Ligand SMILES: [Zn+2]
C-alpha cells in the first residue's frame with residue numbers, strides 16, 4: 001500500500017489517494033457521468049458554443065477543455081468552437097495538436113517528453129512530499 005490521505009479537490013472530503021488528480025472516487029464518478037452527458041450533448045448539438053455547453057450541461061469550461069485536451073471530447077466541423085494546434089496553429093477538432101504535428105512530435109522523443117507541462121493552471125502543492133537533503137560532512 002502506497003496510498004496517502006488527501007483532501008478531494010472538488011468536495012474537500014478526505015480520501016485514500018493513490019494516483020492521478022486528487023479527486024475522491026465519488027467525485028470521479030460524478031465527473032465521469034458528466035462527461036457522458038456532455039459528450040451526448042455535443043453529439044446532438046453540433047453547433048453549440050462553449051457557453052451553451054457549460055450552461056446547458058452545468059459544467060465548468062475548464063473541465064470541458066480538459067476533456068478536449070485528453071481527446072475524449074471531439075467537436076464536429078460545424079461547431080463554432082475552433083481549436084488550434086499548439087504547434088502550427090491549424091484548426092483541429094480535439095486534443096492539442098493536429099495529426100501532422102502529432103506524428104512529427106511522436107518521432108521527436110525529446111519534444112514529446114516536454115509536452116506534459118501544459119497544465120500550468122493549478123498544480124496543487126504537495127506539502128507532504130519532501131525532498132531528500134544531502135548532508136555535507
Ligand atoms: Zn470529492
Ligand SMILES: [Zn+2]
Nearest residue numbers: 085088098101
Ligand atoms: Zn499542427
